[in-house]
Amino acid sequence: MKRLIAAVAVGCAMTVTPAAHAQTPPNVLVVGQIAEPQSLDPHVATATNDFRILMNIYEGLVRFGNGTLEVEPALAESWEISQDGLSYTFQLRQGVSFHDGTPFNAEAVKFNFERMLDEAHPFHGTGPFPLSFNFSAVEDVTAVDDMTVEFTLSEPFAPFLSNLAYPTGLIVSPAAVEQFGEDYGRNPSGTGPFRFAEWQANQRVVIAASPDYWDGPPTLEAVVFRPITDANTRMAEMLAGGLDIMVEAPPDSMAQFRDAPDFNAHEQAGPHVWYLILNMKEGPFESQAVRQAVNFAVNKEALVNDVLQGTAEISAGPVPPAFAWAYNEEVDPYPYDPDRARELLEEGGYEGEEIVFYVTEGGSGMLDPVAMGTAIQADLAAVGMNVRIETYEWNTFLGQVNPGLEGKAQMAQMAWMTNDPDTLPFLTLRTAAWPQEGGFNSGYYSNPDVDEMLDRARRATDPEERAALYRDVQAIVHDEAPWLFVANWVQGAVTTANIEGFTLQPSFFLMLKNVVKN
Amino acid sequence: MATYVAKRLLAVIPVLLGLSIIVFLMMTLIPGDPATAILGNYATPENVARLNAQLGLDKPLPQQYLIWLGNLLQGDLGRSFALNRPVLDEVMERFSATLVLAGAALLLCAVLGLIAGIVSAVNQFGWADRIITLFVLIGISTPSFFLGLMLILGFAVNLRWFPPSGMYAIYGGGDLPDLLYHLVLPAFTLAAVATGVIARLTRTAMLEVLRQDFIRTARAKGVSERRVICVHAFKAALVSVIPVIGIQAGFVLGGAVYIETVFQWPGIGAMLVNAISTRDILLVQGGVLVVAASYVLFNLAADVAQSLLDPRLRR
Numbered sequence: 001m002k003r004l005i006a007a008v009a010v011g012c013a014m015t016v017t018p019a020a021h022a023q024t025p026p027n028v029l030v031v032g033q034i035a036e037p038q039s040l041d042p043h044v045a046t047a048t049n050d051f052r053i054l055m056n057i058y059e060g061l062v063r064f065g066n067g068t069l070e071v072e073p074a075l076a077e078s079w080e081i082s083q084d085g086l087s088y089t090f091q092l093r094q095g096v097s098f099h100d101g102t103p104f105n106a107e108a109v110k111f112n113f114e115r116m117l118d119e120a121h122p123f124h125g126t127g128p129f130p131l132s133f134n135f136s137a138v139e140d141v142t143a144v145d146d147m148t149v150e151f152t153l154s155e156p157f158a159p160f161l162s163n164l165a166y167p168t169g170l171i172v173s174p175a176a177v178e179q180f181g182e183d184y185g186r187n188p189s190g191t192g193p194f195r196f197a198e199w200q201a202n203q204r205v206v207i208a209a210s211p212d213y214w215d216g217p218p219t220l221e222a223v224v225f226r227p228i229t230d231a232n233t234r235m236a237e238m239l240a241g242g243l244d245i246m247v248e249a250p251p252d253s254m255a256q257f258r259d260a261p262d263f264n265a266h267e268q269a270g271p272h273v274w275y276l277i278l279n280m281k282e283g284p285f286e287s288q289a290v291r292q293a294v295n296f297a298v299n300k301e302a303l304v305n306d307v308l309q310g311t312a313e314i315s316a317g318p319v320p321p322a323f324a325w326a327y328n329e330e331v332d333p334y335p336y337d338p339d340r341a342r343e344l345l346e347e348g349g350y351e352g353e354e355i356v357f358y359v360t361e362g363g364s365g366m367l368d369p370v371a372m373g374t375a376i377q378a379d380l381a382a383v384g385m386n387v388r389i390e391t392y393e394w395n396t397f398l399g400q401v402n403p404g405l406e407g408k409a410q411m412a413q414m415a416w417m418t419n420d421p422d423t424l425p426f427l428t429l430r431t432a433a434w435p436q437e438g439g440f441n442s443g444y445y446s447n448p449d450v451d452e453m454l455d456r457a458r459r460a461t462d463p464e465e466r467a468a469l470y471r472d473v474q475a476i477v478h479d480e481a482p483w484l485f486v487a488n489w490v491q492g493a494v495t496t497a498n499i500e501g502f503t504l505q506p507s508f509f510l511m512l513k514n515v516v517k518n
Numbered sequence: 519m520a521t522y523v524a525k526r527l528l529a530v531i532p533v534l535l536g537l538s539i540i541v542f543l544m545m546t547l548i549p550g551d552p553a554t555a556i557l558g559n560y561a562t563p564e565n566v567a568r569l570n571a572q573l574g575l576d577k578p579l580p581q582q583y584l585i586w587l588g589n590l591l592q593g594d595l596g597r598s599f600a601l602n603r604p605v606l607d608e609v610m611e612r613f614s615a616t617l618v619l620a621g622a623a624l625l626l627c628a629v630l631g632l633i634a635g636i637v638s639a640v641n642q643f644g645w646a647d648r649i650i651t652l653f654v655l656i657g658i659s660t661p662s663f664f665l666g667l668m669l670i671l672g673f674a675v676n677l678r679w680f681p682p683s684g685m686y687a688i689y690g691g692g693d694l695p696d697l698l699y700h701l702v703l704p705a706f707t708l709a710a711v712a713t714g715v716i717a718r719l720t721r722t723a724m725l726e727v728l729r730q731d732f733i734r735t736a737r738a739k740g741v742s743e744r745r746v747i748c749v750h751a752f753k754a755a756l757v758s759v760i761p762v763i764g765i766q767a768g769f770v771l772g773g774a775v776y777i778e779t780v781f782q783w784p785g786i787g788a789m790l791v792n793a794i795s796t797r798d799i800l801l802v803q804g805g806v807l808v809v810a811a812s813y814v815l816f817n818l819a820a821d822v823a824q825s826l827l828d829p830r831l832r833r
Contacts, residue, residue: 038600041602130553202782226684229788232780240681398550400549416559438562438563
């Protein structure tokens with residue numbers, strides 16, 4: 001039967017095949033994505049998968065500089081921050097238009113933020129806006145004149161600028177929102193180098209070069225984003241020549257592409273932290289020695305090299321190295337030292353109590369959680385720890401972990417991707433972020449010094465002062481070990497050899513303006 | 519006949535209603551909720567509550583269901599949380615893609631299965647029968663997602679005869695040859711199991727019919743062997759094969775879930791998989807409703823076809 005199938009298949013191929021399949025069209029870039037986008041409204045979208053498209057259609061007032069996580073001017077040419085850190089005044093770029101032809105100005109900026117934040121705004125119903133809390137400190141947006149806009153904050157909030165560079169801060173065309181209402185997410189209009197062209201459900205999103213982009217049009221004629229959820233199929237498309245770029249290449253495949261002459265493998269560490277939350281409220285992890293012991297006991301090098309096949313780097317603390325400006329180079333990761341771990345276990349009085357370890361089957365930024373969980377369990381068993389794994393589907397898992405581990409488990413996997421060094425420690429390490437207070441400190445870490453430093457860093461308007469505080473937090477938290485620090489994700493992408501000018505960004509966004517296809 | 523069809527169609531309504539209640543309950547009973555799925559890391563109780571209110575999920579369950587039902591009666595299936603568009607648009611777009619794939623697979627398995635079954639029966643225990651039986655067994659026992667991956671590897675990656683995934687060319691394209699060209703691999707994969715089942719049944723049915731008196735009579739009258747097999751015997755055997763093809767239609771629709779994921783076919787199966795993992799209740803409701811309704815209709819069509827072929831059933 002199969003031979004029959006094959007024979008008929010060959011027959012069909014002869015008759016139907018257009019001459020040169022397996023070639024992507026010239027000057028059109030085809031990107032293999034991991035899923036269908038949720039929305040092309042940047043204030044509605046929440047997934048990195050969507051951000052990769054959005055960052056090419058839209059721009060924010062500021063953006064992350066190429067290859068960094070430091071902000072630089074975009075739609076705003078310059079800005080001033082008041083002494084008390086409560087007022088940000090932006091001078092907007094002249095002569096910029098949205099793709100629908102309407103002008104970009106201070107009123108447009110005001111419209112964008114009020115739509116998201118003001119429940120009484122006539123277009124607030126075009127949401128929901130799940131990430132609008134990024135701007136919850138914004139009290140008022142005023143159009144001072146046509147090209148000047150002033151934000152007033154209710155309290156000093158230093159991450160404000162990097163939040164503006166995040167997709168939630170991208171500027172949409174008010175006229176397009178008014179025209180399309182809640183279907184705006186399928187009819188987007190921004191100011192970016194590419195304009196929206198077409199969205200075929202679960203087949204493709206096409207964006208075309210915007211000829212009158214203020215910074216000169218891109219060389220590519222168009223970009224096609226294809227959602228291919230199955231990793232094997234995505235690989236097959238790449239190998240068969242149906243894609244020019246594949247993002248989030250599976251770890252197994254990166255090794256193969258690194259050595260292939262027809263392809264280029266790209267790797268870039270991101271602002272991502274993969275760790276285990278340790279329950280400090282009860283059980284063995286009340287003891288700092290035991291917490292340090294597990295950090296010594298796990299062979300992180302084997303995890304990142306063997307399990308993750310080089311798609312991650314070993315992490316040292318809650319601030320990932322991608323935030324180069326705030327990273328503490330002097331804090332080294334815990335080395336793999338089982339003997340030291342055994343000593344510390346004894347010192348901490350651990351006597352073989354069962355440790356329940358929550359593992360997820362997979363989820364946003366979780367890498368390869370089941371294999372990693374098993375490897376960690378084995379390493380801990382080797383130093384005499386009795387770890388029992390409980391595995392949950394991602395949404396169920398979050399429902400178990402977010403309310404806190406008390407009475408349920410001693411360890412749980414977790415991963416975060418953020419755009420500012422403030423976000424992760426602020427939401428997961430402060431005393432005021434314990435689950436009952438509405439935060440994600442599911443392991444109940446509490447250190448008044450760290451609390452105070454994080455508050456101060458949030459209020460500091462001087463970047464140097466902020467950086468110093470994050471470096472100190474990194475050192476203290478590393479030492480007190482409320483987590484088992486494991487890895488920082490290195491994202492992998494593969495391009496065909498004829499793609500030039502492509503670089504991965506630490507933000508994990510995809511910036512395609514300068515890409516050339518030969 | 520018309521009253522029969524009308525009665526059957528009316529019986530569909532309570533089935534679908536009951537189904538929608540079950541799906542609704544299951545979606546709300548499984549842990550996790552749409553707001554947590556959308557917010558991911560940022561699912562603080564405060565953010566979840568705010569988003570639930572925006573999505574209308576803060577109302578009591580019976581009220582949510584009744585709102586959904588009320589809207590349904592007006593032809594409104596609600597808006598998908600995860601895709602931010604009307605459920606009806608998404609479901610119809612995706613379901614038509616599934617119909618193309620399932621239709622092609624069904625046609626393929628019916629034609630191939632019937633031919634293989636007849637050839638097998640006519641050459642009972644001959645070499646053709648043995649070879650066909652072997653391939654039929656392989657077809658039935660190979661998991662379809664595995665077969666799909668192997669076909670992709672062989673015909674798309676190595677030979678580059680067919681595209682590995684998708685429904686139309688990436689850029690341009692969109693005409694019928696383009697569609698057929700993308701349809702070959704997924705349709706064959708989806709048809710494999712059903713082809714085997716139909717071939718087995720056709721063989722048995724044909725063997726039974728070929729031993730009956732009217733066949734002997736036909737042969738005795740001097741009717742050509744070709745006509746005996748293709749007309750007399752086949753028509754009689756078809757009566758027992760048709761309902762099986764109807765049932766296979768259901769399996770093909772169900773199997774489309776895997777195949778669509780493997781081949782990135784933009785159909786309703788792949789949509790449901792995503793909708794369930796994002797807890798997109800309304801999209802799951804809409805999708806299941808359409809799939810279930812079509813399953814019932816397929817079976818009805820098979821019953822009608824059977825009674826048209828078999829005069830004994832027409833009363």
